[in-house]
Amino acid sequence: MKYKKTFFRFIFLYIKNFINPPKRLTFVTINVFDYLKGTDKPEVIVKQMGGQIGEWGDVISGTPQLRKGDEVILFLVNNKESYEIHSIALGAFRVYSNDLGEKRVINDFRNVNLIDPSTGREVKADEANPSFALFPFLSQIRSYLSD
Numbered sequence: 001m002k003y004k005k006t007f008f009r010f011i012f013l014y015i016k017n018f019i020n021p022p023k024r025l026t027f028v029t030i031n032v033f034d035y036l037k038g039t040d041k042p043e044v045i046v047k048q049m050g051g052q053i054g055e056w057g058d059v060i061s062g063t064p065q066l067r068k069g070d071e072v073i074l075f076l077v078n079n080k081e082s083y084e085i086h087s088i089a090l091g092a093f094r095v096y097s098n099d100l101g102e103k104r105v106i107n108d109f110r111n112v113n114l115i116d117p118s119t120g121r122e123v124k125a126d127e128a129n130p131s132f133a134l135f136p137f138l139s140q141i142r143s144y145l146s147d
Helices: 134-146
Strands: 005-020 023-037 043-049 051-053 056-058 071-079 082-085 092-097 103-107
Touching (some): 023 051, 071 134, 103 134
Parallel strands (some): 043 082
Antiparallel strands (some): 023 043
16 A cells, blocks of 8 residues: 655644554644645644553554644654554654754654664664754755655
């Protein structure tokens, strides 16, 4: 099955958890701030494996931890009635402000264990992934999409 990739920049509205036996799924309704490519819907629903209902929860390694109020850039694929993040953690970038108030973007590896193959030691996500200035990052993506 061939997916059409859709690229968005989001600010979250709210997160809902639904149980869909035998899997626990989280459906995130997202307010779209800016489209890099794709549809012009004001909201989209992103489906992720894992989530929590009451005292019970599932954590899927590599799944981005999406929180209410986050600003993120997501690379999505359309999967019928909802979207899924492309390549799990590789398709999610967190936007944040550094100590100088500059908006930066970083690939969100908070829920992924990274191992340096040469030393065998665990590498923290901040060490493995540099951050980038937001607006040049968005411009670069737009230039790739226009080719």
